[in-house]
Amino acid sequence: MSFLDLKNVTKIYPNGTKAVHETSLSINEGEFMVFVGPSGCGKSTLLRMVAGLEDITKGDINLEGKLINEVDPSERDVAMVFQNYALYPHMNVYNNLAYGLKNRGIDKQTIEKKVNDAAKLLQISDYLQRKPSMLSGGQRQRVAMGRAIVRNPKIFLFDEPLSNLDAKLRIQMRLEIKKLQQKVGVTSIFVTHDQVEAMTLADRLAVINNGIIEQLGTPIEIYDNPKSLFVAGFIGSPQMNFLDGNLKNKTLSAEGFEIKDINSDFEGEVTLGIRPEHLSQTENGLINLKVDLVEQLGSDNLVYGQLKDKKDFCYRCPGNQTIEKGTNLSLNIENNKYYIFDKSTGKRVN
């Protein structure tokens, strides 16, 4: 049995909103699990059920083999970092960190040692006497982390803790969280709607849509092998290109081109997915792109344009290639890296 086990967990809010459907998931000890999905998909609800802040409508949650459905949040020994940090505004940083320890009846000297250690780890030792209102966003973030770490809980829960930071700080804190988690080794669940955050942090990630886990796996597995149209579209930046097509006798015909010998027996309307980075320029390629706009990122260029049927399309090429607006590019799909989805169900068929 794994460290944390969710079995057929369902959440229906009193107003009838079904936020989480029959979700099952196992998380191993020390693992960094990320829940990613669009806003409103039920990520926070799932996390809050683990924390004990929401009742579980149906299903079981087991922690270290013990059923914790009815265990009070204060007794679950989990720590949570909230989006707005929820620091205690009337306590200084030291007391913010110490509060949870005091409530557990730990003696003063041990508390002092633990708080100082955590403060050192997070480089907030200089602010221990300050109130949260006198700290910058990044410092508050660290205090929130410190409050979680100092208790040495069984699980860290993070609910979009980076979304209140500016872009640069967000990337920096992302790295620090990952490093910290590896150092401390505490099992963590991290909720985010940002797929880049999800990809970079996760040991494994769960892509959630409409209260259902669409796919569970390591970031690379999910990127390389998306099981559904939703996952394919959600993971990866810029987004995967989608084209309509028809699959018959292992041949896919789309507007203007055909792909033969497809490894699928499916027949019918399909959606073809191609990642912008899986294309290359050749003569007489499959796809003809009329360039509208080029975004130069330095290392890469993002080339936006239209196909024959006026469909928007994106191609990513190395930054040293110069591509003029208005030119026509001929592109091929590298190494047959394309994805075919059943148009009606969104399921992957190749």
Add this chain to the structure above:
Amino acid sequence: MSRLFTSSFSHIILFIGISIMVVPVWMIFASSTHTSSFINTNGLQFFLGDSFQENYLRVLLYKGGFFKEITALKMFLNSFIMATGVALLSVATSLMAAYALVYYRIKYATLLFWIIFITILVPLELRIFPTYSVMAELNLVNSYFGLIVPISASAIATLFFRQFYKTIPDELLESAKLDGASTWRFFIDFLVPLSKTMIVAMLIFMFVFGYNQYLWPLLVTSSEQYWTVVMGLKMMSGSIVHRFAFVMMSMVPPVLIIIILQKHFIKGVFQDK
């Protein structure tokens, strides 16, 4: 030039306003330091006399009332006990009532709140006889308990605390819960310190409210031993300077409370920023 003009103009207006409020009080005070025969012949005075100590001591220690058994000093003590009791009790009950209304999943909490709120529209005078008979049944007439408790449920304070609690983000409670805080600890460690500014403001407000009570103490006390300052003001007799001295002294406790507590009040306001 025109700024100088408007600024001095507004100062003049302010000065007139302050004079209208302060001058009569000053004249009462100045007059209370003269001998009564001097006031009787010369009228109200603008400058201090030299009978301050004599007049004020006499007022404080003179045994008055029908049975000549209550001094002004005792009245001040009674008023102080009553006002402090009302302030502490009403703030404590309002804090807890608001806590229950906001944080407990009470059915019809909003309805309950509005019922509490409606009592603001019912003045004490309207419920004074039923309240009196309850106190009489409980044998609490002529006691501090009887003076304090019936007027110590404050809908206004409950309203203020409730509105304040509603602005506290839920994450604070959730965070505290995960940190192992019990219901009671959350109240003591979070809500009370966070509402400190408001508590001080309410303490001042309710102290003055309790101090200014007239009708209720009049009704619920038959023994002179429980007379309050405000009752004393009504029943005063004797020479004009002694009455003036009593009036002056009657203003001291509320003013003192405001001066003492306002430090915390202002500190709280600045800290919250």
